[in-house]
Amino acid sequence: MSTLELENLGKKFGAVVALEPLSLRISDGELICLLGPSGSGKSTLLRIIGGFEMPTGGKVLIDGADVARTPPEKRPTAMVFQSHALWSHMTVEGNIGFGLKLRGLKKAEIAAKVDAALRLVGLADYGKRHPAQLSGGQRQRVAIARCLVLEPKILLMDEPFASLDQHLRDRLREEVRQIQKKLGITTVFVTHGQDEALSIADRIVVMSMGRIEQVGTPAEIYTYPQTPFVAGFIGDMNMLKAVVTSGAARVGDVQLDAPVPDGEALFAVRPEDVTLTPSLNGEGVRVRRIVNYGPVLKIEAEMPDGTLWKVQTLKDVPVTEGACYHPIVSRHIVFREDRAVHRVDPV
Amino acid sequence: MIALSSRRFEVFGYGILLFLIFFIVLPVLTVFLWAFAEQWFYPAVLPTKWGFRFWSLVLARPDVWAAFVTSMELSLTVTALSAVICLPAAYAFSRLDFPGKSAFMMSFLMANAFPRFALIVSIAVLFLSFDLIGTFTGVVVIQLLNTLLLMIWLPTAAFRAVSREMEEAARDVGASAWQVFRYVTLPQAFPTIAAALLMTFVWTFYETEGAWLVGAPRIRTMPLLMMQMINNQLVVQYGAVLSVMLWVPSLVAILMARRIIGGDAFARGLGG
Numbered sequence: 131m132s133t134l135e136l137e138n139l140g141k142k143f144g145a146v147v148a149l150e151p152l153s154l155r156i157s158d159g160e161l162i163c164l165l166g167p168s169g170s171g172k173s174t175l176l177r178i179i180g181g182f183e184m185p186t187g188g189k190v191l192i193d194g195a196d197v198a199r200t201p202p203e204k205r206p207t208a209m210v211f212q213s214h215a216l217w218s219h220m221t222v223e224g225n226i227g228f229g230l231k232l233r234g235l236k237k238a239e240i241a242a243k244v245d246a247a248l249r250l251v252g253l254a255d256y257g258k259r260h261p262a263q264l265s266g267g268q269r270q271r272v273a274i275a276r277c278l279v280l281e282p283k284i285l286l287m288d289e290p291f292a293s294l295d296q297h298l299r300d301r302l303r304e305e306v307r308q309i310q311k312k313l314g315i316t317t318v319f320v321t322h323g324q325d326e327a328l329s330i331a332d333r334i335v336v337m338s339m340g341r342i343e344q345v346g347t348p349a350e351i352y353t354y355p356q357t358p359f360v361a362g363f364i365g366d367m368n369m370l371k372a373v374v375t376s377g378a379a380r381v382g383d384v385q386l387d388a389p390v391p392d393g394e395a396l397f398a399v400r401p402e403d404v405t406l407t408p409s410l411n412g413e414g415v416r417v418r419r420i421v422n423y424g425p426v427l428k429i430e431a432e433m434p435d436g437t438l439w440k441v442q443t444l445k446d447v448p449v450t451e452g453a454c455y456h457p458i459v460s461r462h463i464v465f466r467e468d469r470a471v472h473r474v475d476p477v
Numbered sequence: 478m479i480a481l482s483s484r485r486f487e488v489f490g491y492g493i494l495l496f497l498i499f500f501i502v503l504p505v506l507t508v509f510l511w512a513f514a515e516q517w518f519y520p521a522v523l524p525t526k527w528g529f530r531f532w533s534l535v536l537a538r539p540d541v542w543a544a545f546v547t548s549m550e551l552s553l554t555v556t557a558l559s560a561v562i563c564l565p566a567a568y569a570f571s572r573l574d575f576p577g578k579s580a581f582m583m584s585f586l587m588a589n590a591f592p593r594f595a596l597i598v599s600i601a602v603l604f605l606s607f608d609l610i611g612t613f614t615g616v617v618v619i620q621l622l623n624t625l626l627l628m629i630w631l632p633t634a635a636f637r638a639v640s641r642e643m644e645e646a647a648r649d650v651g652a653s654a655w656q657v658f659r660y661v662t663l664p665q666a667f668p669t670i671a672a673a674l675l676m677t678f679v680w681t682f683y684e685t686e687g688a689w690l691v692g693a694p695r696i697r698t699m700p701l702l703m704m705q706m707i708n709n710q711l712v713v714q715y716g717a718v719l720s721v722m723l724w725v726p727s728l729v730a731i732l733m734a735r736r737i738i739g740g741d742a743f744a745r746g747l748g749g
Contacts (some may be wrong), residue, residue: 182645202648209649215642219664228660229650273646280650 132283132316139188148174149340159314163327166337176320180209180286208277209286214269216261223257229280247279267298285317324364336360356470361398368399382433387474388464396465401442406455414456511717531714544702552681555620563628571636585626601690611695619687624677635669675730
């Protein structure tokens with residue numbers, strides 16, 4: 131039963147601010163994804179929690195005890211590295227048992243725990259092998275077992291599947307999620323892949339330029355982004371600039387409600403929230419390209435003024451390249467000064 | 478076209494082979510033949526009488542055994558001292574940042590850029606004033622200077638090649654800084670360090686210029702004895718027997734290197 135609290139945690143490298151002071155509370159058994167582009171500070175934050183970077187200020191509280199100044203070997207955290215970082219001169223057993231050996235456990239005890247950890251990650255017969263004899267996915271499993279065998283309070287994962295192919299990544303992600311749920315271990319997972327974050331996280335922390343942009347469940351983040359950055363970073367989004375006059379704005383012949391003071395605003399519309407209906411008078415948007423993704427079609431359409439629309443429909447909806455359509459928007463968000471100020475949901 | 482070019486390659490390959498046979502195999506073979514020849518008169522292609530007579534003669538000489546002991550003592554001492562001095566330095570060079578680091582690293586190269594003989598002569602002059610000429614210590618010091626480059630540059634590269642994440646992973650599971658070094662960094666760098674140690678040993682064993690200029694006349698190593706025998710003895714066989722004997726340490730070293738470095742480094746080369 132472990133919670134992780136970050137209080138005003140910040141980091142500067144010389145004059146460069148890597149992490150602006152931030153606070154975050156992660157509850158017991160929760161899986162949190164730190165999501166952001168490279169340079170957003172997500173890895174720095176993870177390394178501070180693991181003890182590999184000293185914060186410039188702030189606290190890292192694990193179950194209420196501040197470990198911000200504690201070296202990594204004395205912290206109840208365990209980290210899975212992007213490069214798996216297995217010790218190539220030791221066998222798989224040696225790798226997993228090393229931490230236990232350092233803790234002075236008896237040989238039989240170590241063997242039993244290593245065995246259990248190997249079975250947990252589905253590598254029961256691989257103990258005697260060397261890392262060089264394993265595939266990429268197996269190595270990452272060993273790295274996970276090496277962490278779990280120590281029964282850490284907090285599990286840290288630094289883009290653990292970045293070097294694996296898509297198929298394997300999906301499978302391992304699912305397995306990690308199951309193991310994490312089964313053990314109820316509080317986990318912080320760094321990724322730059324939004325799919326990864328959306329599919330496994332209890333909550334996502336979206337980061338950009340050393341700041342937290344938004345914290346929320348995958349559904350919240352996807353449906354109600356609070357800043358234009360989050361709106362643009364997660365999934366596909368149409369970002370449209372328009373001028374609001376008396377509670378509404380027009381983009382071409384599309385009217386978007388915006389009960390906010392007059393002036394310029396930014397509108398965010400998901401491609402799947404746009405429906406195309408045939409236009410008889412040649413107004414609206416002209417379909418430039420249709421890409422078939424199997425169950426859905428991704429459509430690129432252009433307004434007479436050059437504004438591009440990304441639209442996503444189910445595969446059975448009849449759409450033809452070169453034809454004109456009226457876009458109908460069922461859901462949109464209005465941003466002003468980098469904050470969401472209004473949103474319209476489908477009735 | 479393809480047939481022609483592969484033929485051309487074949488001819489080229491045979492050319493190289495002939496060259497190697499003529500300049501390496503033949504001289505070596507001649508030395509071998511002389512070592513086991515009791516009589517070899519012109520114009521016979523092979524020795525006219527074979528035997529081990531000169532082996533027993535050479536092995537019965539006390540100066541040969543004394544030189545062998547001196548050489549072994551010298552090589553072991555130099556290798557051990559070099560390891561004690563250079564390995565911590567190499568680790569520091571690879572992991573710490575301090576002012577003048579690159580200048581320091583370059584200085585080892587610079588020392589080797591000078592003509593070695595001239596450098597040794599000037600050092601010998603210096604040693605004269607310290608009463609180090611003709612002493613074991615003097616030869617050890619001059620040989621140590623010879624090995625610095627090898628024993629600092631190679632292990633520095635080896636330590637630097639150890640992945641930071643591997644070391645962090647060890648910290649993460651509870652290893653102290655010393656335990657990280659002992660269980661991760663050192664074993665990872667070991668194959669390269671072992672190679673550097675073996676090369677240091679072999680290099681010291683066969684070195685002649687420093688040993689001669691600083692050690693003569695009291696310190697006589699195997700290669701010096703061999704040179705002396707080749708220069709001063711009318712009987713060719715003494716030199717030949719010693720040459721063949723001198724192969725033994727380097728052969729053993731190479732075999733050991735293959736054993737120690739072989740398997741493990743191979744696995745690592747595959748990306749373990």
